[in-house]
Amino acid sequence: MNKVIINIENIYKYYGEIKALENISFSIGKGELFGLIGPDGGGKTTLIRILTTLLKPTRGNAQINGLDIVKDFKKLRKQIGYMPGRFSLYEDLTVEENLKFFATIFNTSIKENYYLIEDIYTQIEPFKDRRAGKLSGGMKQKLALSCALIHKPDILFLDEPTTGIDAVSRVELWDMLKKLKKQNLTILVSTPYMDEAKLCDRVAFIQKGKIMEINSPLTIIEEFEEPLYSVKGDDFYHLLLELRKMKITKTAFPFGDSIHLTTNRNIDTHELNDMIEKRIGARTETKKINANIEDCFMAKMINNM
Amino acid sequence: MKKDSGNYIVEVENLTKKFGSFIAVDNISFKVKKGEIFGFLGANGAGKTTAMKMLTGLLNPSSGKAIVAGWNVETNPDKVKLNIGYMSQKFSLYDDLRVNENIRLYAGIYGLKRSEIKIKINKLIGELGMENLRKKLVGDLPLGWKQKLAFAISLVHEPPVVFLDEPTSGVDPITRRQFWEMIYKASSEGTTIFVTTHYLDEAEYCTRASIMVDGQIKALDTPENLKNRFEVDNMQEVFVKLARG
Numbered sequence: 001m002n003k004v005i006i007n008i009e010n011i012y013k014y015y016g017e018i019k020a021l022e023n024i025s026f027s028i029g030k031g032e033l034f035g036l037i038g039p040d041g042g043g044k045t046t047l048i049r050i051l052t053t054l055l056k057p058t059r060g061n062a063q064i065n066g067l068d069i070v071k072d073f074k075k076l077r078k079q080i081g082y083m084p085g086r087f088s089l090y091e092d093l094t095v096e097e098n099l100k101f102f103a104t105i106f107n108t109s110i111k112e113n114y115y116l117i118e119d120i121y122t123q124i125e126p127f128k129d130r131r132a133g134k135l136s137g138g139m140k141q142k143l144a145l146s147c148a149l150i151h152k153p154d155i156l157f158l159d160e161p162t163t164g165i166d167a168v169s170r171v172e173l174w175d176m177l178k179k180l181k182k183q184n185l186t187i188l189v190s191t192p193y194m195d196e197a198k199l200c201d202r203v204a205f206i207q208k209g210k211i212m213e214i215n216s217p218l219t220i221i222e223e224f225e226e227p228l229y230s231v232k233g234d235d236f237y238h239l240l241l242e243l244r245k246m247k248i249t250k251t252a253f254p255f256g257d258s259i260h261l262t263t264n265r266n267i268d269t270h271e272l273n274d275m276i277e278k279r280i281g282a283r284t285e286t287k288k289i290n291a292n293i294e295d296c297f298m299a300k301m302i303n304n305m
Numbered sequence: 306m307k308k309d310s311g312n313y314i315v316e317v318e319n320l321t322k323k324f325g326s327f328i329a330v331d332n333i334s335f336k337v338k339k340g341e342i343f344g345f346l347g348a349n350g351a352g353k354t355t356a357m358k359m360l361t362g363l364l365n366p367s368s369g370k371a372i373v374a375g376w377n378v379e380t381n382p383d384k385v386k387l388n389i390g391y392m393s394q395k396f397s398l399y400d401d402l403r404v405n406e407n408i409r410l411y412a413g414i415y416g417l418k419r420s421e422i423k424i425k426i427n428k429l430i431g432e433l434g435m436e437n438l439r440k441k442l443v444g445d446l447p448l449g450w451k452q453k454l455a456f457a458i459s460l461v462h463e464p465p466v467v468f469l470d471e472p473t474s475g476v477d478p479i480t481r482r483q484f485w486e487m488i489y490k491a492s493s494e495g496t497t498i499f500v501t502t503h504y505l506d507e508a509e510y511c512t513r514a515s516i517m518v519d520g521q522i523k524a525l526d527t528p529e530n531l532k533n534r535f536e537v538d539n540m541q542e543v544f545v546k547l548a549r550g
Contacts, residue, residue, distance in 0.1 A: 041447060136349065163474070166348040167548070193504075236489070254510060256506040
């Protein structure tokens with residue numbers, strides 16, 4: 001890891017009796033693209049709001065760029081960019097007015113930092129006189145990202161930028177993040193989509209306010225220990241229910257057009273397939289496979305139950 | 306007049322919706338067979354929500370025709386609403402009512418008799434494994450439970466077809482799969498499922514899937530055939546190829 005730019009130490013956040021975050025500690029290096037991966041209600045937004053100085057932790061602390069997130073919040077706000085989960089620009093201002101507004105409150109101008117947002121902003125510039133409220137979902141996002149970058153922050157926080165947007169816009173957004181990373185920006189991005197983990201340098205799995213795992217996606221996949229097979233067959237639901245009844249089965253979950261099966265011992269693929277075919281009385285296709293990130297996340301969830 | 310729907314539960318012919326000069330849904334035609342899990346896919350702004358609103362009797366078509374559960378959506382929208390189940394992406398139960406109270410409320414709205422409602426509440430709570438949560442306020446349930454409950458409640462009046470609008474957005478990967486198992490179960494019992502999603506691995510679970518681009522249906526087939534036709538390995542790639550044009 002490069003020089004540490006975000007350092008989080010034992011952060012807790014309680015809302016009354018609800019433990020939103022419990023003992024969160026990790027560091028992010030300069031220039032890293034770091035993913036916070038987990039479902040809704042896991043604590044992703046709370047953690048991002050604490051790091052962006054919008055919420056105070058109940059206990060613990062964190063430093064960003066050497067500044068304390070509570071004591072130095074005013075200074076820190078100039079050095080970070082934040083794109084919240086909900087679209088929060090001014091819908092009744094035009095595209096250009098929104099951008100100008102954010103540049104002005106940070107004492108800068110569009111011209112001064114235009115090079116930073118050029119790639120993204122040129123895609124919406126033809127609509128610069130359109131009100132933000134009238135933009136499509138994808139364009140709103142490009143504007144929000146431009147506004148979060150216009151004061152040239154060192155660190156960019158994005159809270160679920162791909163939630164509820166379609167597969168094409170998701171690909172575009174990740175392309176933009178990759179380009180920003182090349183400009184040595186540190187990026188912390190949260191997402192409920194497991195498949196996006198592989199686009200990050202490192203990820204943290206977060207669930208029910210706790211971090212279950214932090215590592216590079218590749219390492220996480222390599223550390224998956226259980227024997228894992230994919231099983232395909234015609235009557236999918238029936239196959240799933242029957243697989244669950246087999247003694248050798250640890251877990252069986254649908255994964256696209258196949259079922260991912262973990263077993264409690266290593267078994268030859270042909271032998272396993274014969275066993276399954278015998279049980280359901282129909283042809284199946286079984287293959288030994290490598291885990292993907294979602295397999296890993298689910299295994300961690302089960303181990304933590 | 307109720308139409309005998311034969312093998313189809315949804316029949317759409319040249320359905321169109323215009324807002325001023327903007328054509329949100331452009332002359333779409335398709336049929337959904339009884340008992341199918343039908344995936345209704347498309348990019349943001351492709352017209353899915355508008356089409357869904359017409360099919361569920363919430364929005365009048367500009368032209369064209371749709372028969373859902375035997376009723377014409379334009380001339381009998383109230384009959385359509387009574388004969389379908391619907392679950393929206395925004396959680397639609399009452400947070401300040403308990404689990405059993407939410408079931409009772411919706412069962413009552415759909416006109417179930419008092420004696421039936423009692424049986425229904427017990428059956429539903431039993432099937433969901435929510436006995437311990439029966440008296441809990443719905444607002445205090447985790448998202449995954451809420452979504453499972455909302456789905457079960459959308460089936461409370463035993464409709465022949467249920468419309469699910471992004472039912473699994475934001476839920477954890479295990480709950481997402483449990484949700485799909487509920488869908489399989491309902492489908493195996495004969496209920497037709499009409500579902501939208503942004504998780505394209507879920508498109509693989511559908512009997513057939515359609516993909517909307519700019520108000521039109523650009524492809525409709527089994528996931529297997531779609532993958533073969535576009536010579537790709539998964540539905541994600543099919544989607545990106547089609548939606549990018």
